[in-house]
Amino acid sequence: MEPGKPSGNGSVRVARERQLGDLLVRWSFMAPAIVLLLVLLAYPIFYTIDISFSRFDIATFGAGAWVGWDNYREVMSDYRFWESLKVTMIYLAFALPIQVVVGFGIAYLINAEWAGRGIIRALFIIPMVVAPVVAGGMWRMILDPLWGLMNYWLGFIGIGPLDWFGDPNLAMAAVIIIDTWRWTPFIVLIATAAMLALPKDVFEAARIDGCNWWSTLWSVAVPLLVPVIAATFVIRWLGAVKMFDIVLAATYGGPGKATNVVNLFIYEEAFRSLRFAESAAMAVIVLILTMVLTGLFLRASRKLEELF
Amino acid sequence: MGTVHIRDVRKSYGAVEVLHGVSIDIEDGEFVALVGPSGCGKSTLLRMIAGLEDITGGEILIGDRVVNGVAPKDRDIAMVFQNYALYPHKNVRENMGFALRQRRVAKSEIAERVDNAARILGLEPLLDRKPRQLSGGQRQRVAMGRAIVRDPNVFLFDEPLSNLDAKLRVQMRSEIKELHQRLKTTTIYVTHDQIEAMTLADRVVVMNGGVIEQEGPPLELYDNPASLFVAAFIGSPPMNFLEGDLVQPTVLQLQDGTRLNLPVGDRKGRPRVTIGIRPEHLTVAQSGWPATVSVVEPTGSETQITARFAGHLIRVIMRGRTSVRPDETIHLTFDERNLHFFDAAPVPEVAEMEDVA
Numbered sequence: 001m002e003p004g005k006p007s008g009n010g011s012v013r014v015a016r017e018r019q020l021g022d023l024l025v026r027w028s029f030m031a032p033a034i035v036l037l038l039v040l041l042a043y044p045i046f047y048t049i050d051i052s053f054s055r056f057d058i059a060t061f062g063a064g065a066w067v068g069w070d071n072y073r074e075v076m077s078d079y080r081f082w083e084s085l086k087v088t089m090i091y092l093a094f095a096l097p098i099q100v101v102v103g104f105g106i107a108y109l110i111n112a113e114w115a116g117r118g119i120i121r122a123l124f125i126i127p128m129v130v131a132p133v134v135a136g137g138m139w140r141m142i143l144d145p146l147w148g149l150m151n152y153w154l155g156f157i158g159i160g161p162l163d164w165f166g167d168p169n170l171a172m173a174a175v176i177i178i179d180t181w182r183w184t185p186f187i188v189l190i191a192t193a194a195m196l197a198l199p200k201d202v203f204e205a206a207r208i209d210g211c212n213w214w215s216t217l218w219s220v221a222v223p224l225l226v227p228v229i230a231a232t233f234v235i236r237w238l239g240a241v242k243m244f245d246i247v248l249a250a251t252y253g254g255p256g257k258a259t260n261v262v263n264l265f266i267y268e269e270a271f272r273s274l275r276f277a278e279s280a281a282m283a284v285i286v287l288i289l290t291m292v293l294t295g296l297f298l299r300a301s302r303k304l305e306e307l308f
Numbered sequence: 309m310g311t312v313h314i315r316d317v318r319k320s321y322g323a324v325e326v327l328h329g330v331s332i333d334i335e336d337g338e339f340v341a342l343v344g345p346s347g348c349g350k351s352t353l354l355r356m357i358a359g360l361e362d363i364t365g366g367e368i369l370i371g372d373r374v375v376n377g378v379a380p381k382d383r384d385i386a387m388v389f390q391n392y393a394l395y396p397h398k399n400v401r402e403n404m405g406f407a408l409r410q411r412r413v414a415k416s417e418i419a420e421r422v423d424n425a426a427r428i429l430g431l432e433p434l435l436d437r438k439p440r441q442l443s444g445g446q447r448q449r450v451a452m453g454r455a456i457v458r459d460p461n462v463f464l465f466d467e468p469l470s471n472l473d474a475k476l477r478v479q480m481r482s483e484i485k486e487l488h489q490r491l492k493t494t495t496i497y498v499t500h501d502q503i504e505a506m507t508l509a510d511r512v513v514v515m516n517g518g519v520i521e522q523e524g525p526p527l528e529l530y531d532n533p534a535s536l537f538v539a540a541f542i543g544s545p546p547m548n549f550l551e552g553d554l555v556q557p558t559v560l561q562l563q564d565g566t567r568l569n570l571p572v573g574d575r576k577g578r579p580r581v582t583i584g585i586r587p588e589h590l591t592v593a594q595s596g597w598p599a600t601v602s603v604v605e606p607t608g609s610e611t612q613i614t615a616r617f618a619g620h621l622i623r624v625i626m627r628g629r630t631s632v633r634p635d636e637t638i639h640l641t642f643d644e645r646n647l648h649f650f651d652a653a654p655v656p657e658v659a660e661m662e663d664v665a
Contacts, residue, residue, distance in 0.1 A: 199391065199393065201389045201390075201391050201393035202393045202394070202395060202396075204358075204360050204380075204387075204389070204393065205387070205389060205393040205394075205395075205454075206395075207359075207360065207379075207380045207381065208358060208359075208360075208380045208381060208385065208386065208387050208407075209381065209406050209407035209410055209454075210381035210407055210410035210411055211381075211410055215410060219395075219406075220395060223395070223396075223397035224396065224397070226397075307397075
């Protein structure tokens with residue numbers, strides 16, 4: 001309300017109109033972003049949830065009759081779904097720790113000032129910018145049992161030839177190797193940045209206190225880095241649970257179902273077997289599982305930060 | 309033996325030499341302060357003694373041993389850093405005992421030595437806290453405790469009080485002095501604060517631009533500064549300077565033409581000089597150099613007067629109180645023993661005084 005104006009019904013109405021106009025202007029600025037978010041993010045999620053509770057109608061490509069928890073009951077009793085979840089867990093249980101440890105390890109080793117460090121860092125980015133399908137194809141050739149470079153090299157140290165894509169365990173190892181090759185550089189970048197930000201004088205104090213290389217790493221560097229390590233783990237976890245592309249290109253879930261991660265299984269069920277409703281239910285289950293576990297990791301990493 | 313000998317030590321980073329041959333002999337139990345403006349090389353020198361920086365040229369001996377190339381941990385030194393450099397994930401007890409644990413000292417002995425140091429520094433109630441649960445002063449005390457526990461031959465302090473507020477700084481200063489009197493460990497203390505250096509040290513080494521300007525007991529530097537730089541750096545408020553030509557042995561002509569009668573002439577007979585007089589050595593008298601008072605600042609025990617004189621600002625400190633008012637003309641005199649002559653040069657920035665426009 002402007003000062004000096006007689007206060008009465010009229011001015012209240014003016015004020016209300018101005019408020020309304022203000023509100024309109026604000027929302028009109030936000031509208032494009034809201035529409036974009038609704039179309040691109042919210043709609044697909046609600047569509048997925050909707051069809052997961054319905055009979056899928058191929059004709060309209062949308063939700064048919066409401067069937068309640070039927071789809072969920074069905075996939076929960078499907079052993080293949082649990083198998084694929086187990087495969088995903090195995091992959092995560094190996095890939096995540098390996099990538100975090102190797103990533104921080106490499107960063108620690110290349111952290112010292114030396115000529116050519118910039119070039120090495122630039123080279124490290126290459127795996128990240130290679131398309132995952134290309135990476136998968138490339139590694140298929142490297143790991144080829146007959147003609148692949150890997151078996152050629154392993155032959156020199158008396159190992160092999162290994163049937164990388166024929167043996168269930170080796171196929172999983174191959175997937176983990178490719179994924180590690182692709183994502184470790186990302187962790188190296190984060191870790192390098194984190195290490196540059198560490199207080200120098202604490203390390204100098206450690207030198208004076210008589211720390212050797214190992215105790216500097218274990219008693220000083222790692223404790224200082226724990227918060228970053230935890231955060232990196234969560235970021236990498238969020239990427240890794242979506243594992244799909246490399247498996248698709250390298251093993252296609254095989255041999256048998258040895259590398260059939262849950263995302264590939266859902267994709268197969270939807271677009272090969274056309275069981276859209278069931279795969280939607282699985283997608284929702286995976287989404288909830290991921291959210292719960294992510295929440296747990298975040299809590300744990302906050303606890304760790306308090307501890308250090 | 310806690311002696312330290314620094315012999316013609318040089319330090320270069322690439323083609324740039326930052327220390328141009330520095331020599332200091334430090335006796336067992338002595339407290340030596342390295343003081344100078346930032347970039348003078350004092351911290352670099354300390355870090356070279358600690359072994360954190362390579363020695364480009366010259367020798368450093370701790371005890372009778374040349375320590376060039378000896379690892380920091382084998383030099384039998386302990387260092388207190390400006391930012392404390394405590395291990396953030398270890399509690400006070402672990403921080404203090406860490407060096408001994410690295411040397412595989414028996415647990416019972418570590419506990420005893422940590423408790424002993426904690427008692428000296430009054431840290432007993434804080435032993436189980438993490439550094440982030442401590443105040444700045446407490447952290448610095450822990451850092452000192454970490455040094456004491458090792459019972460080294462030499463303590464190295466790198467601007468340990470710079471991060472503390474003024475009041476705490478004064479308190480910690482006397483604690484450090486007390487600690488030194490109690491332990492009598494050789495101490496090398498780097499600071500840019502000349503008051504800290506003066507009050508703490510047995511001997512002050514003033515550095516500037518990678519060389520030693522002057523070294524000696526604090527009051528010796530105060531009474532007989534060897535250079536304009538030392539004269540300007542030591543003392544607060546700083547010495548008053550006037551630059552001019554000695555047109556007669558005891559007549560100084562300033563740039564604006566003002567002629568001043570001096571009680572004595574320059575013993576070295578230089579034609580152009582910068583003269584210096586400390587604020588507390590000037591007295592207000594019936595006759596003398598006439599100056600116009602611009603500011604009077606009483607602090608109770610003494611009064612600081614700032615006056616305009618021949619285009620310069622002159623500071624005068626007098627004991628007690630005064631009836632002098634701004635814009636009044638006062639006459640300044642001084643004892644001839646308190647007049648210093650230096651090579652004519654602009655006053656170093658450490659004590660730059662504003663010219664009156």
